[in-house]
Amino acid sequence: MATGAVGVPHLNITVNEEDVEKGAARILEAIRPQWEKDSIRFKLLTDGMTNKLVGCKPEEAEESETVLVRIYGNKTDLLIDRKAEIRNIILLNNAGLAPNLYATFENGLAYRFIPGCTLDEKTVRDPNIYRLVAKRMAKLHKVRVEGEVKKKPYLWEKVQRFLDLVPEEFSDSEKKRKNRPSHRYHETVIPKSRIAEEIREIRDILENVDNPIVFAHNDLLLGNVIYTESDNSVTFIDYEYAIYNYQAYDIGNHFAEFVGFGLEMDYTKYPEKELQLDWLKTYLTEYHDRLPTEEEVKKIVSPSQCLRLDDSHLLGCLGSDPGRTLLH
Template sequence: MERRVGVEHLDLFLSDSNLEEGITQVVKSVRPEWPEINIKLKVFTDGITNRLIGVYLEKNPNDMVLIRVYGEKTELFIDRKQELRNMRTMYKSGLIPPFYCSFNNGICYGYSPGVVLDEDMVRDPIISSLISEMMARMHTIKPQVSRCHEAKDCAHEPEPSLFRGLRKFLDLIPCALRDTQQDKRFKKFIPKKENLLLEVNFLENSLRKLSSPIVFSHNDLLLKNIVFSAEKRAVTFIDFEYADYNYQAFDIANHFCEFAGVDTFNPSLYPNKEFQFRWLRHYLEAWFALKTRSLVANSIERPSIDKEVETLYHQVNQFAMASHMCWGLWAIVQAEHSTIHFDYLGYSIQRLREYYKLKDEFLINDDIYH
């Protein structure tokens, strides 16, 4: 049966007190033929921004719809309307399952059968090649966005979201955390806000000079946001909350930084030069293949792939600094507002520590990972 792809909005707020009842109402809207008595729930626990619940019939677990309940106060730094536009565009491009509906504090969308990646799977040659190809595809689509480089003329190149996002996180960082014990750690291990602003300014001055292309980016390609289907020999990206136009090298660097994991953050798992060169070559081959018509139409000679790999490698490893800064700031905001049980402050300390480590290497070598 062909499933209806909804664009409707349900005037419904899901909370702990009405979670099952609210889920039932959402499911009745998108799967009215499902008998309520046979509906089962699966709670996914890997997210550290939102709560995710899978809903399915007892005899057909692969025909699942996902209900994501937004985390507390995430609307402060996530454009939810933009997220819905992104999901519809990605679905029309054949890159993700359908979006069904939204409600006041969440969305309902299609399920991608498969398994989410772990620290070993992401290094598998087949899976890593699929990821690089999928990222190249995503980087060549042009979704509708709410912001343009020039507010009055959207024909200009879109503005990258990186530094706008960093400053938004900075603005949301409080002077003190409400939890007394957390606040002691916060004041002991987190640099002062004015010092963090200096670091953001340093990043902007340094990274803009690299002239990385601006593309539509996922911006949060951690391991749990990639689903691998062995049956289809394919990967699917999920959770487009932070998707926006951004620097190509940032999106790739951010993915590489996520090799370290989240619950147990291990920066030594960052991919080495050999892995990166193989990954980046595969990415650029896919990227150039997708852009071939444009290159031919404009009589542009494609640069040497070896030179391009080398250039992108150096860009990516400098943008890794921005990834650590981004999620370090994000985690401070989450430490103050999120109700999800996770040591956000400890995660922030780890990410900022990596930022300063890479910055020191950058300043010493005038580049990193030669």
Template sequence: MADKQPIQIPIEIDENNINESALKVLEILRPSWNKDKIKFKRFNEGIMNILTGCYLDGKFDEDVVLIRVYGKNTELTVDRQAENEVISTLSKEGLCNDLYATLCNGTVYGFVHGVTLDQDTVKDENIAKLIAKEMVKIHSIKPKGSYPKSVFLEKLYDWIKHVPDSFDDPEVQRRFEEHIKSTKALSKELDILRQELESMECPIVLCHNDLLLKNIIYNKQKDEVKFIDYEYAMPNFRAYDIGNHFCEYAGVDEIDYSHYPDKDYQLNWIRNYLTYWKEYNNEETDVTDKDNPFILEKVCSMYQLAHFFCGVWSLIQTKYSTIDFDYLTYSIMRFHEYFKRKDEGNTVKI
């Protein structure tokens, strides 16, 4: 990856007419492109931002410029400056494509070729190993200073402050009051969760923090996996990325928690992760299964943090997002699973 600083383009993308706005961006970033041959491809996987790929007719495999339009009020949960700094760091390490430019309401960056995963392909033995290996690379990035605590956990308290007290839609308001606790109760719940997780003394590393299946791209030709959408990348418990990833096996559009990987699968996944960790970090000790159950216990505890985060995040999106997605139902389901797992003591799903 080239070590280039993104340029600032003072253009605001009209989400109702993205193609016309995109052409103005391409005049700056791809001045040699023939305007009459430019094609656009809208990607529908995102539930927070609007993604559009721009390319020359017949050359999709050669060069695609991806324009991401930020969802309404996403700055309430995303520090865009911090996100761009993380992308710059990862780009230098070859872990993500270059960030070309920042816009008034979005970013422009390189496209990752491949296919997003689903509930079947994510469990493919080869792909699962590639995911573990890619996660190790991110977790192994050395900070300039140190990671004394989970920044992600700290951010959650700020996000709770942005959870709305009411909604304009009467039916949404009714369901909100019926199923969701008050922000005060959520803060107290987070206090309890924080105390539990910090007592586990889990290593703090740079985490992706949002490894849902659509954020993982598999390139069959290169036989490699890449992660995308680093909006929530920040220091967090190492076990969180693993636990959150396992949670996302249940899907987003139609959540089915029967897709949780079983205990044996998770232990094997962790074994592969530790093997790659020791190889990547030049640690000479052999990987044994002795510590795997203890690591799995930490991973399972992170399930709760993953569900809690998604529940809070979805409530904010319910209020502000213009994307066609049932955020409230998603929030209710994630909080329901949070409290269910809490009552069950976070046992591994068999």
């Protein structure tokens, strides 16, 4: 066992994605040697392309003792800076905003389990819970990275990295079949050149929007927000994409999550004007450590809606009155 980032142990272990329980057991031998091997129970929590996540604890132990072992997906390092992710977890844990990191290993990390439930389309609209989310986001946005002098939005660099990995076309016939347009909104393949052009157009619009650059989560989907009822708190998880970005990016992204995902999106569930205003006032009160002025609320409304990336809202960003048409 070696010492990794800021004293966090690093294990020279590579976990096989096809046998995560065996790999997780090896991790636990190093960080929880007191646990009886035969008593440990494993539960696969996520099995996606980006990560595999397994919860581990002795059968009779409290849920709060659970250790989470996350195995990185194959080639995800092309999209995600894993060193930066570890730095983020340590930075935010020191600020009381992220769970303890127990160890890193060759293709993953082990960290503390936060008991609770991920948000869903109902809980995200609960006034008590959405105000907790707003406050938590404001605290995150006030975090400062030591030694960071020039702050710039990382959005465009990340989008470009994704685009660079997109092939002009698939040579493999099976991949062509799987990626053939099937959604009712997309009957033809959109050329990569057109995507690049649209990104440039959006960038031109957003770079003219007045919005502070803050340390942002950048992936606040509902599954990355944990509500713990016992102490009435929320915790953000998965800091793979956390870095400096537009303040309004996290807000606009989170509001967009109200409508669902994929083919199940229901735009009637987008937060109504009253909810947005209450959410934003709660956020700004925490962010400024005082009640916001009406002008400060209006000033954050426009960029938050612009970063929703709905055509009508992007056009609204070019208008002179930021609060005139953007809340609905």
